[in-house]
Amino acid sequence: MKKVSVIGAGQVGATAVYYIAESNFAEIVLVDVVEGLAAAKATDFLHSAQLRSYNPDITGTSDYSLIKNSDVVVITAGIPRRPGMDRMDLLKTNVAIVRGVSKEIARYAPNAVVIVVTNPLDVIAMAVLRETGFALKKVIGMAGVLDETRFRYFVAEKLGIWPGDVMAMVLGGHGNEMVPLKSHTSIGGMPLPDLMPDDEIEKIIDRTRNGGGEIVKYLKEGSAFYAPGASVAKMVEAVIKDEKRLISASAYLRGEYGYDSIFLGVPIIIGKNGVEKIVEIYLDENEKAALDKSADAVKKGVEELNTVF
Secondary structure, eight states, X not given: OEEEXXXXXXXXXXXXXXXXXXXXXXXXXXXXXXXXXXXXXXXXXXXXXXXXXXXXXXEEESOGGGGTTOSEEEEOOSOOOOTTOOHHHHHHHHHHHHHHHHHHHHHHOTTOEEEEOSSSHHXXXXXXXXXXXXXXXGEEEOOHHHHHHHHHHHHHHHXXXXXXXXXXOEEBOSSTTOEEOGGGOEETTEEXXXXXXXXXXXXXXXXXXXXXXXXXXXXXXXXXXXXXXXXXXXXXXXHHTTOOEEEEEEEEEESGGGOEEEEEEEEEEEETTXXXXXXXXXXXXXXXXXXXXXXXXHHHHHHHHHHHO
16 A cells, blocks of 8 residues: 655644544655654544544554655645744744755655645745755645635635535635636636626635635634645645645746746646646736746745755
8 A cells, every 4th residue: 555644733734634534545654843742643643543444554653764665755744824923033943944845855754745734835835955965856845736626615605505516726825925827727628707807706716815815813822724635635635645636735936937946826737746737828928927926925034044054
């Protein structure tokens, strides 16, 4: 059986493990530096599995050696942005955490595909790439899958239809500068602009950009974990099963879309090797301008990264 390791047993990491376990396509190792946390959650999963009619192989540990020979490693370790914390504080803290994690991945799972979830995502993915020294295609940021599922839900909610009937794509950095593409959004083959006025579409785009913040506002403390966990599981399954799925994810660009040496959310084919191919699609003038703005924000983040790594 294939092997998946998830680093970080917080809400997102544990939820991702839950979804992966229910699909029963891989052995799972959940790792957390907090002694006993990963073991507790893994044990709880195992106790509940029979009630859900599956029999997973899950190990919870603080010992990184148990990730040895993993096919996929997911990094969710890190801290969320807290009130009063500026971007640079968050970056410094999470870069330090992720660099330590990346060293262990390079040591024990040198052939793994790494899926990065820790924020600020596109910049942290760069730190992981630098620290592991892995091939460019082996490091992917989880962004577009989550942003798209929110966009699809908001469109479907407005139209009163099933979200699965909405086809959508969201590019750019994972943050306020993300770019939901209305020109590539359709419902049953019908373009979204034919079904909804432009001002309503723009409201949905704004809501998508603030989708994570909306949940934070409700929770007061903490952030989303069901949708991020499900998004991680979808990407992991695509790699493990070599599905060659077309998804949006943060990938390292070398000239695609006119950008170089940054991670940015773009359409990719994802499979057993990670990024099998970066797909370039047509963007109208407004969409390209928005993507340029998003890329500039990521470049600024990389400049900040360069001061600490």
